Amino acid sequence: MRAIVLDKFGGLDSLVYTELPEPEPLEGHVVIEIKAFGINHAEMHMRRGEWAEAARVSGIECVGIVKSCPGGEFPVGAKVAALMGGLGRTINGSYAEYTRAPGSNVAVLESDLPWAELAAIPETYATAWTCLFRNLELVKGQTIVIRGATSSFGQAAVNLAVNAGAKVIATPRSAARFEMIEKLGAARVELEGPDLSKLLAETKQIDAVLDLVGNSVILDSLAMLRRGGRACLAGWLGGLAPIADFNPLLQMPSGVNLTFFGSFVFGTPGFPLSDVPLQAIAADVAAGRLKAKPSRVFGFAEIREADRVMEANEAGGKMVVVH
Numbered sequence: 001m002r003a004i005v006l007d008k009f010g011g012l013d014s015l016v017y018t019e020l021p022e023p024e025p026l027e028g029h030v031v032i033e034i035k036a037f038g039i040n041h042a043e044m045h046m047r048r049g050e051w052a053e054a055a056r057v058s059g060i061e062c063v064g065i066v067k068s069c070p071g072g073e074f075p076v077g078a079k080v081a082a083l084m085g086g087l088g089r090t091i092n093g094s095y096a097e098y099t100r101a102p103g104s105n106v107a108v109l110e111s112d113l114p115w116a117e118l119a120a121i122p123e124t125y126a127t128a129w130t131c132l133f134r135n136l137e138l139v140k141g142q143t144i145v146i147r148g149a150t151s152s153f154g155q156a157a158v159n160l161a162v163n164a165g166a167k168v169i170a171t172p173r174s175a176a177r178f179e180m181i182e183k184l185g186a187a188r189v190e191l192e193g194p195d196l197s198k199l200l201a202e203t204k205q206i207d208a209v210l211d212l213v214g215n216s217v218i219l220d221s222l223a224m225l226r227r228g229g230r231a232c233l234a235g236w237l238g239g240l241a242p243i244a245d246f247n248p249l250l251q252m253p254s255g256v257n258l259t260f261f262g263s264f265v266f267g268t269p270g271f272p273l274s275d276v277p278l279q280a281i282a283a284d285v286a287a288g289r290l291k292a293k294p295s296r297v298f299g300f301a302e303i304r305e306a307d308r309v310m311e312a313n314e315a316g317g318k319m320v321v322v323h
Contacts, residue, residue: 003096004303005056009049012304012311015095020057023092023100025068030106032082036119036322037062037094038152039298039306039315041237046088047307050240059094060087060263061123063115073103081109081122081278085267095303097323105267107274111282113292119320120152120292121285126276127234127263128157128210132164134275135232135259136208140165143202147192147221148212148237149184150177152295152318157210158184159290169206171196173213173237180316184291192217197224213238218258219251227255234261294320 007016023031038061046054061083066074074080085105087093092100111118132138144161148154149170161168162185170181171192178189190196192213197203197220209221212235221231252258265271284290295317298306302321309315 001097002300003057003092006047006054006058009047009054012307014047015058015303015307017301020092020096022098025070026100027070028103029070029100030066030074030080030082030103031068031098031100032062032064032080032106033067033098034062034064034094034096034323036064036115036320038119038123039310039319039321040123041310043088044307044310045240051089053089055086055088055090055092057092057095057099058088059096059099060084060089062094062099063109063118063122067098069103071103074106074108078108079110079118080106081118082106083122083126083266083273084264089264102267105273107276107278109278109282111286113282113286116294116297116320116322117285117292118282119322120294120318121282122278123263124152124156124318125160125281125290125292126266126273126278127261128153128160129276129281130271131210131232131234131261132157132160135261136210136230138164138166138208141167142207143167143169143205144208144210145169145171145196145200145206145221145224146210146212147171147196147217148173148235149181149186150174150316151212151235151237152315153235154212155184155291155317157212158186162186163284163289169200169202194220196220200224208232210234215239215241215243219243222252222256222258225253225256228257230257230259232259232261292318294318296320297322
């Protein structure tokens with residue numbers, strides 16, 4: 001099969017096309033014929049060697065058709081999504097014609113949506129849904145700030161939160177993106193900055209913050225919460241540097257909750273992929289209640305260009321690759 005392998009850590013030339021054997025069937029696993037896959041920042045960090053783990057074949061998610069499933073958990077020919085469970089990190093991922101994923105990290109995703117649109121759903125929407133409705137326990141009528149809302153993850157979170165009846169204050173890092181966020185249904189758009197809590201009239205009344213900017217602003221996110229409010233740290237758009245001289249006792253406000261979510265836990269005990277209503281999300285996308293149009297669609301031969309666009313922060317949303 002054709003595959004894109006990580007030849008070394010570094011730049012775009014690290015991604016090399018080659019031929020590899022197709023993955024063999026394995027009990028408890030699903031071999032998937034990949035039809036399309038999303039591009040993620042995580043893969044960029046793996047390519048650069050900035051994360052501890054990186055498989056030879058990158059790619060943490062895909063959509064496709066079941067080719068084999070020795071345990072019978074999924075019928076051959078079924079449309080499915082797969083994400084994480086070691087994909088792209090400890091086992092060969094989705095930058096190929098076939099992959100083999102643990103059954104715990106595969107979900108049926110029957111839909112008439114084109115493969116490119118289906119590929120924009122799994123990682124982005126599964127992660128956003130879990131952050132909003134599990135970690136933050138968001139409910140109708142609450143006010144949430146979503147920081148880093150122009151990322152594909154951020155846009156999905158705005159979509160889901162608005163659809164759930166929450167009041168959404170969303171932040172892009174550029175004023176040029178205000179209109180795009182407003183079209184997603186955000187009640188208000190504010191320019192992202194390190195002292196946002198000092199500019200919001202709602203500070204100390206905010207129910208929840210989904211922070212995708214990361215360590216550089218998480219203390220500011222905590223500062224805007226009401227007593228009992230929750231902040232979920234789930235991204236590092238502002239960089240991977242740790243909080244300097246972090247002292248929770250002196251720097252965190254009293255009575256607020258800080259939680260974290262990383263999608264690499266999907267499929268582990270306590271975080272079953274079956275908990276995420278991916279089928280219902282796909283139905284909402286098909287009905288127009290949620291948006292999952294990819295910002296750009298690339299062919300399999302264009303992986304370096306896709307990675308370049310990601311690295312240059314030119315994506316403007318979820319980018320996908322189709323076979």
